Amino acid sequence: METLMAYAIGVLFGCAVYMMLRRSIVKLVIGLIILSNAANLLIFAVSGMTRGAPPLIPEGLQLPEGAVADPLPQALVLTAIVIAFGVLAFSVVLIHRAFEVVETDDLDQMKDTDT
Amino acid sequence: MTDPNKKIMKDNTVILHTAALALLPLQLLFSVFLLLRGHDEPGGGFIAGLVGAGAVVLYLFAHGVDATRRIMRFDPRDLLGIGLFLGTVSAFPALLRGEPFLSAQWWIFDLAGTEIKLSTVLVFDIGVYFAVVGTILTVVVSLTEAEE
Amino acid sequence: MSTEVALPVFIPLLAGVLSLMLWRSRKWQRRLAVLATGLLLASTLWLLRSTLDQGYVVMQLGGWAAPFGITLVADLLSAVMAVITGLIGFAVALYSLGTIPDRHEKFGYYPLMHLLLAGVAGSFLTGDIFNLFVWFEVMLLASFALLTLGGERAQMEGAIKYVTLNLFSSALFLSAIGLTYGLTGTLNMADLAYKLSQVEHTGMVNVVALMFMISFGIKAAAFPLFFWLPASYHTPQVAVSALFAGLLTKVGVYALYRLFTLVFVGDTGYTHTILLWSAALTMLTGVLGAAAQFEFRRILSFHIVSQIGYIMLGLALFTPLALLGGVFYLVHNIIAKTNLFLISGLTYRLLGSYDLKKLGGVYRERPGIAILFLISALGLAGIPPLSGFFAKFLLIRAAVEIEAWMAVVVALTVSFMTLYSMIKIWAQVFWKPVPDAVDATRLRSRERDPGMFWLLTPIIGLAALVVLFGVWAEPLYQVARDAAEQLLNPAGYIEAVLGVTP
Numbered sequence: 001m002e003t004l005m006a007y008a009i010g011v012l013f014g015c016a017v018y019m020m021l022r023r024s025i026v027k028l029v030i031g032l033i034i035l036s037n038a039a040n041l042l043i044f045a046v047s048g049m050t051r052g053a054p055p056l057i058p059e060g061l062q063l064p065e066g067a068v069a070d071p072l073p074q075a076l077v078l079t080a081i082v083i084a085f086g087v088l089a090f091s092v093v094l095i096h097r098a099f100e101v102v103e104t105d106d107l108d109q110m111k112d113t114d115t
Numbered sequence: 116m117t118d119p120n121k122k123i124m125k126d127n128t129v130i131l132h133t134a135a136l137a138l139l140p141l142q143l144l145f146s147v148f149l150l151l152r153g154h155d156e157p158g159g160g161f162i163a164g165l166v167g168a169g170a171v172v173l174y175l176f177a178h179g180v181d182a183t184r185r186i187m188r189f190d191p192r193d194l195l196g197i198g199l200f201l202g203t204v205s206a207f208p209a210l211l212r213g214e215p216f217l218s219a220q221w222w223i224f225d226l227a228g229t230e231i232k233l234s235t236v237l238v239f240d241i242g243v244y245f246a247v248v249g250t251i252l253t254v255v256v257s258l259t260e261a262e263e
Numbered sequence: 264m265s266t267e268v269a270l271p272v273f274i275p276l277l278a279g280v281l282s283l284m285l286w287r288s289r290k291w292q293r294r295l296a297v298l299a300t301g302l303l304l305a306s307t308l309w310l311l312r313s314t315l316d317q318g319y320v321v322m323q324l325g326g327w328a329a330p331f332g333i334t335l336v337a338d339l340l341s342a343v344m345a346v347i348t349g350l351i352g353f354a355v356a357l358y359s360l361g362t363i364p365d366r367h368e369k370f371g372y373y374p375l376m377h378l379l380l381a382g383v384a385g386s387f388l389t390g391d392i393f394n395l396f397v398w399f400e401v402m403l404l405a406s407f408a409l410l411t412l413g414g415e416r417a418q419m420e421g422a423i424k425y426v427t428l429n430l431f432s433s434a435l436f437l438s439a440i441g442l443t444y445g446l447t448g449t450l451n452m453a454d455l456a457y458k459l460s461q462v463e464h465t466g467m468v469n470v471v472a473l474m475f476m477i478s479f480g481i482k483a484a485a486f487p488l489f490f491w492l493p494a495s496y497h498t499p500q501v502a503v504s505a506l507f508a509g510l511l512t513k514v515g516v517y518a519l520y521r522l523f524t525l526v527f528v529g530d531t532g533y534t535h536t537i538l539l540w541s542a543a544l545t546m547l548t549g550v551l552g553a554a555a556q557f558e559f560r561r562i563l564s565f566h567i568v569s570q571i572g573y574i575m576l577g578l579a580l581f582t583p584l585a586l587l588g589g590v591f592y593l594v595h596n597i598i599a600k601t602n603l604f605l606i607s608g609l610t611y612r613l614l615g616s617y618d619l620k621k622l623g624g625v626y627r628e629r630p631g632i633a634i635l636f637l638i639s640a641l642g643l644a645g646i647p648p649l650s651g652f653f654a655k656f657l658l659i660r661a662a663v664e665i666e667a668w669m670a671v672v673v674a675l676t677v678s679f680m681t682l683y684s685m686i687k688i689w690a691q692v693f694w695k696p697v698p699d700a701v702d703a704t705r706l707r708s709r710e711r712d713p714g715m716f717w718l719l720t721p722i723i724g725l726a727a728l729v730v731l732f733g734v735w736a737e738p739l740y741q742v743a744r745d746a747a748e749q750l751l752n753p754a755g756y757i758e759a760v761l762g763v764t765p
Contacts, residue, residue, distance in 0.1 A: 020431070025423060032430050039434045043441030047448075073444065076393055080437055082161065083400045087433075089254050090407055091426060096261070097411070098419040110420040113494045196284035203277050209325075216269045217325040 005045040012038035025095045025105045032091060036084040040077045047073040135177035139186075142170030150244050154232065160240035164247025171248075172255055180259050191252035198245025205239040267313055268320045268335045270306035271345050271384040274299060275352070279377030292373040293360055299377060300356040303384070304349035307342070314342040315742070318749070319759035321390075329760050330451035334390035336760055339746035340590060344387040344517055347597050350728075351509040352380045354721035358605055359502045361717030362612070367412050367500060375412070379405035379506065386514045390760050393440055393450045395518065396433070399482070403429050406511060409503045410495060421495030428491040432481035439474035446471065453760035456526050456753055465529065472527040472534050476519070483515030485575060486545040489568045493552060496567070497560035497617070501608030504560060508567055509601035513593060516574050520589070523578060524750040531581055539579035543670060546572030546677040553684045559607040559617040559692065562684055563600070566643070569677055570596045573658060576670055580661050586747035587740075588657030594739060595642070595650040595732060602639040602725040606632070609718050610692055613706045619688065624697035628706050633693045635726045640685035642729040645678050650732035653740070 012034055019031030047070060055071040057064050099105055146167035153159030175183040209218035222233045278299030285291045313320050320337045323329055337345065356376070363372050382402025389395050411422045444450055446467060447458040462468055477488070484492040492512070496504055519538075527534055549569025556562045574596065577589020607617060609632060614622050626633040642649035645656075655678055662670040697703045705712075732739050749755060 020427065028423075028427060032427065032434075035431065035434045036437075039437040039441070042438050043444070046441050046445035048445070072450075073441075076440070076444070079393075079397065083397070086250075086404055087400070087407075087430060089250075090404065091430075093254070093258065094407070094411060094419070094422060094426060096258070097414055098423060101414060101416050101419045107423070110423060113417050113421045113424075113498060192286060193284070196280065196286070199280040200284060203273070203280050206273060210266065215322050215324055215326050216266075216273065219325065 001049060002045060005041065005049070009038055009042050009045060012041065023107045025098060025107060028107065029088075029091050029095055033084075033088060036080070036087075040080050040084070043073050043077055043080070131177045135174045139170050139174050142173070143167055146170065146244075150240060153240055154237065160243030161247055164244045165251070167244065168248045168251035168255075171252055175255065175259065180256060183256070187252070191249045191256060193249070194245050195249030195253060198242045198247070198249055201242030202239050202246060203242075205235040205242060208235050265313065265320045265322050267306060267310040268322045268337050268388060269324070271303060271310060271349065272335070272381055272388060274303050274306055275377045275381035275384060278303075279374045279381060282377055283371070283374040286369075286371065286374070289365070289368045292368065296356045296359065296373045296376065297353075300349070300353040300380070303380065304346075304353045307345040307349035307384075310337055311342040311346050314339055315745075318755060321759050329390070329762070330449050330454035333394050334451060334453075334760055335388050336390035336453075336756070337388055338749045338756055338759075339742060340517070340520065340750060341387045343590065343594060343742060343746060344513070345384055347594060348380060348383050348387065348510060351506065351597060351601050352376075354601065354605070354725055355502050355506045355509075357717050357721045358505070358608070359717075361714040362502050362608055363500060364413075370412055372409070372412060375405045375409050376506070379409065379510075383510045383514055387517060390453060391451050392443065392455065392522075396436055396440060399436070399514070399518075400433060402511070402514065403433065406507060409506075410499050412499065412503070415498070418498040421498040424491045425495040428481055428488070432478045432488075435474055435481075436478040439471050439478060442467075442471050442474070451760065452521065452525055453753075453757040456528075456757055459526060460529055468527070469530055469533060472523075472530075473537075475522055475527070476534065476537065479515045479518045479522070480541065481515075482512065483519060483571050483575070484512045484545075484568050485515075485541050485571055486548050486568075489545065489549070489571075492568060493561055493564040496564040497558060501560070501604060501611060505601045505604035505608070508563065508604050509597045512567060512571055513574075513597055516571060516593065519575065520578055520750065524581075524586070525753045525756060528753070535579050535581050538575055539667070539670065542572045542575035542579050543673045544572075545569065545575060546673055550677045550680040550684070554680060557619045557691075559610070559619060559622070559688065560604065562619075562688060563603050563607065566681065566684065567600060569681065570600065570643075572677070573655070573674065576662070576674065577658055580658075580665060580667060580670065582661055582665055583744075583747050583751055584657060584664065585661035586750050587743045588654060588661050590743040590746045591657055591736075591739060592654040594743070595654045595729070598725050598728050598732075599639050599643045599651060602722055602729065603636070603643065605718070605722050605725070606636045606639065609722065612715075612718065614697075614701060614703060615705075616701070619691035621698060621701050622692040623695045623701070624693075624703065624706065626693040627696070628703075633689075635722055636693060637689065638726045638729055640689065641682075642733065644682040644685050646682070648730075648733045650729050650736070652733060653736045 016031045016035035016038055019027045019034060050067060050069040053066065053068040055064065055068040102110060146163040149158040149166060150160055150163035153163065171183060171187065206217045208220045209216060212220065220235045224231055278295060282292050282295050285295065310320065314337050322335045324333045324335060379402055382398050382405060385398035386395055386402060389398060407422065407426055410425060411418055440450065443455065446462055447455060449455055449458055459468055481488040496507055523534060523538065546569050549565050549572060553562045553565035553569065556565060574589050574592050577585045577592060610622055610625055611617055613625065616622055638649065642651045645651040655674065659671055659674050662674065697706065
């Protein structure tokens with residue numbers, strides 16, 4: 001399972017970088033989305049995966065029964081997803097506005113501030 | 116974009132139109148259920164906020180921005196403000212008891228035989244709920260208005 | 264109980280929320296902005312006072328003990344940075360009253376400003392590496408929105424680069440956090456400092472260290488990852504530029520200081536050599552970029568990059584004196600650089616341009632403003648008796664002591680070229696006569712401009728600090744020395760956070 005995840009993460013990072021290097025700003029944003037998903041999956045995979053054992057303590061007990069999944073990576077991923085969601089909402093508005101103002105989605109046409 | 120008939124999905128299908136009317140209160144109720152369930156079990160402000168915002172967004176797709184603004188009665192930005200305010204304020208009561216910021220404070224009392232648990236955590240969660248609903252609606256409403 | 268360590272985070276947060284709730288009333292938002300940033304400054308001074316007394320101020324948020332909960336912790340470096348945040352926040356809030364157009368205020372300028380300050384203060388005061396990521400994102404989201412406020416073409420083009428590179432760096436940061444957690448099972452920085460030294464697989468530790476370095480390098484605008492900065496910093500309102508110039512990149516530098524003195528100190532021969540080269544090249548490329556520019560704020564933007572190099576040099580040399588110089592330089596640079604940006608807004612108000620070719624004659628008409636510029640500019644270049652002199656002197660002396668001649672040569676050369684750039688601005692904007700095609704009625708008019716008070720007050724205040732830290736450098740020197748000492752002895756930090764000696 002870990003090996004499979006490692007490959008999946010690798011492919012996701014590869015796709016993200018490929019998309020980000022393309023000229024269209026829409027593809028750039030898609031690349032950013034994939035990138036954040038790849039990072040989230042990495043956190044999830046690297047901190048060890050346990051199957052089917054939610055980290056909940058049954059009523060009346062002080063400790064969980066048996067081995068449970070580590071809740072912290074899940075909390076981290078959840079936080080990261082929420083943040084990525086906010087950033088994504090902003091990026092979508094940004095490229096929409098940028099398209100309206102610059103009237104192109106070609107990054108090569110957006111060089112006014114570089115020189 | 117200039118074609119007035121291309122308003123997004125307005126008056127498109129009778130099914131969506133009717134379903135959105137029926138689903139709106141149900142989904143809002145469900146979101147409140149999720150919010151309060153988050154007390155001891157899976158659930159909570161964030162997911163409840165998503166469900167609640169989903170209800171309004173569905174209505175918006177079916178009936179358009181103007182109708183949605185009418186049923187919302189107030190600006191989503193106010194919701195966002197109130198939500199963030201509740202969330203931030205819930206950090207302070209701990210100070211009055213001389214504990215670190217954000218320490219949870221609980222008030223447990225009996226109401227006709229039922230145990231009612233109130234806490235700063237609940238206040239925080241309600242704040243998250245409003246903030247999530249407010250954010251999503253602000254973004255979706257302004258994007259839809261820009262399209263139209 | 265140490266409330267003072269949480270206040271610098273919660274005051275701007277609460278102010279931002281209140282400001283958002285008052286979004287209909289611009290008048291109240293403006294009053295709140297001044298009040299809240301003033302309170303922020305006061306609370307950070309309180310924090311500095313207690314840090315000087317106790318060494319470390321720690322709060323476990325929500326009462327969850329470290330390393331399980333989130334810790335807020337201030338050592339002297341954090342406290343000094345927090346004070347600077349309060350100071351710059353207050354100065355920029357005053358300046359905003361006179362410069363921010365109505366429609367920007369309407370679109371939420373003040374809530375975003377408070378949120379940005381909360382993010383910056385949170386980054387300085389947190390003791391948990393994931394929490395650092397969260398504060399970074401708070402700060403970035405606010406900065407994205409501030410950068411695009413107004414929605415002009417240049418802003419959009421600059422913002423796309425800024426957003427992309429910063430999000431890329433955040434993703435890298437997040438991945439590095441994930442790998443760190445996989446290696447050690449903890450995210451508390453004090454706990455990490457101990458547990459990472461126990462990890463057997465040192466190659467992996469170096470990989471993670473480099474991922475952090477690259478990610479913070481992007482945020483700090485270090486070579487070769489700085490291109491987003493000069494592409495975007497000159498596009499928004501000048502108050503926003505000044506706030507960014509003073510604080511944002513410095514958060515990246517602070518994170519480098521924190522991690523590479525506390526956590527990743529196992530293989531300094533490897534990591535700090537990379538930092539040294541990066542620092543030298545950052546200084547050089549920044550200053551060379553500035554030499555080619557003819558726009559007021561773009562020159563200053565490239566100089567931000569070059570100054571970042573100096574601050575990184577302090578960390579890279581990694582001796583007590585070098586770190587002392589680095590901390591001193593951070594304080595000096597934030598004040599001088601912010602002030603130069605504020606002054607660029609002043610000349611823009613008088614002559615309506617940032618292009619050096621379309622500016623001129625300010626010295627003849629308004630000698631006071633010219634003097635204020637000269638103080639900050641010469642301070643930045645490092646002319647005695649201004650604050651930059653001691654900052655550079657300490658750094659270069661530290662480099663001489665460990666015979667890092669390459670660093671000495673680069674630092675001195677870059678210093679001269681900084682002076683060249685500042686003289687160029689001086690000659691073009693202040694010394695030469697007003698160009699014929701330029702409308703200089705505002706410059707020449709003798710009428711009192713009521714908005715001018717809000718612009719001049721923060722500029723005079725910051726210029727006074729540049730002089731003060733030069734002529735009376737002793738107190739800042741002592742604080743910086745103690746901060747450097749704490750950085751080199753992480754045991755105190757670890758003990759303060761975890762409550763046990765490792």
